[in-house]
Amino acid sequence: MKYVLPFLLLGSLFLSSCGSEDDEQGCAFVPETSTINVQLSLTSLSDSLTGVKSKAELVKILDNHKALRELFFKRQQYPNDSAFINELYRRFTHKSFDTLAMEVKRVFGNEEKLKEEFTQAFKNLKYYFPEIYIPRIETAISGFETDMYVSDSLIIVGLDYYLGKGARFRPNMYEYMLRQYNPESIVPSTMLLFGIDARINVIDEANKTALADMIAYGKSFYFAKQIVPCTPDSVFIWYSSQEIEGARDNQDLIWARFIEDKLLYSTSHLLKQRYLGERPKTTEVGTECPGRIGQWVGWQIVKSYMKNNPDQTLPELMKSGNPDKIFEESKYKPVRK
Numbered sequence: 001m002k003y004v005l006p007f008l009l010l011g012s013l014f015l016s017s018c019g020s021e022d023d024e025q026g027c028a029f030v031p032e033t034s035t036i037n038v039q040l041s042l043t044s045l046s047d048s049l050t051g052v053k054s055k056a057e058l059v060k061i062l063d064n065h066k067a068l069r070e071l072f073f074k075r076q077q078y079p080n081d082s083a084f085i086n087e088l089y090r091r092f093t094h095k096s097f098d099t100l101a102m103e104v105k106r107v108f109g110n111e112e113k114l115k116e117e118f119t120q121a122f123k124n125l126k127y128y129f130p131e132i133y134i135p136r137i138e139t140a141i142s143g144f145e146t147d148m149y150v151s152d153s154l155i156i157v158g159l160d161y162y163l164g165k166g167a168r169f170r171p172n173m174y175e176y177m178l179r180q181y182n183p184e185s186i187v188p189s190t191m192l193l194f195g196i197d198a199r200i201n202v203i204d205e206a207n208k209t210a211l212a213d214m215i216a217y218g219k220s221f222y223f224a225k226q227i228v229p230c231t232p233d234s235v236f237i238w239y240s241s242q243e244i245e246g247a248r249d250n251q252d253l254i255w256a257r258f259i260e261d262k263l264l265y266s267t268s269h270l271l272k273q274r275y276l277g278e279r280p281k282t283t284e285v286g287t288e289c290p291g292r293i294g295q296w297v298g299w300q301i302v303k304s305y306m307k308n309n310p311d312q313t314l315p316e317l318m319k320s321g322n323p324d325k326i327f328e329e330s331k332y333k334p335v336r337k
Contacts, residue, residue: 214298
C-alpha cells in the first residue's frame, strides 16, 4: 500500500516533467569511419510499379524481384497468380496511386538522402562488426500493405508508410503508432531490427522471464543508438520527447511498480504484455505512462551496465546472453532525485 499515493500522482508527474533534453537529443559515440568503404546498392522501384502499363509488365517486374513478390506483397496469401496480379494491377493503376506516388517523390526526391543515411549507418555497423554483410536495399510503394522487410541480405522499404505528418495519405492506425512512420525513422528502424535479430543479439532462449525480454530489447535499442548515434532516443522507441522526459524523471516510481508486481522474474505472458507489449499507455503505472515501458527500462539497464563496464565493447555486449549478469552488473536502482 505504500506505493498507492505515488502511483496515483504519476499521471500528472509525466505531464509536468521537464528534464534536460541532453539525454534525449544527445549523440552516442560517433565512430571514425572515413577509411571504411561501403558500396551500397539501392534500387528504387516506386516509379516502375506505379507506371506499369500492362499486367505482363507487372509480372516481369515481380519475376525480377522475387523477394518483393513473395515477402513484401505476400503472394502466398492469394489463391493463385491470376488473383494476385489482378489485385496488384488494380492497385497500381488506380488514380489515387498517382497522388501517392507524387507524395513519395515530394518527400524522398531521388532518394539520394536516404541512400546517404543508409551508407553512413552501414559504415558505423562495419566499424563495430567488420565481417557483416551489407544487404541490398529496394524501395517501393506498397499501398500501405507492408512497411519494411529486413533480412541479412535484403532490405525492402515501403516508402508510402514513411511520408510523415502532413501527408495526404497515411497508414490506417492509431496516432501513437504513427510516430514511427516518418522519413527520419527509416534507418533507425532498420537498425533496430538488426539489433533484435538473434544473429547479432544473443539471447538465452530458455530464459522466459520478463527481465530477459527487457534486457534483449534494451540491447537492441542500445545497439541501434550506436549505429545511428545522433538520432534522438524518441525516434527509436516512438515516444514523444515529453514521454521520454517523464519516464526518465519518474524511473523510481516505474521501478517500484515493477517490484510491487513482481515483474522481473515473472514468466506470465499477460504480465509481460502489460509492461512490454504494444499499448498506447501502461495504465498499471500511470495514466500518462507510455506503452512498452518495460522495453524502455530495459534500455536504461543496458545503458547503466555499459556505463559501469567501460571496457565492454558493443560486440561483446551483443554476444552476452546472460540477462541476470547484465542486470546485476548494471547496478540499476533508480531513486528520486
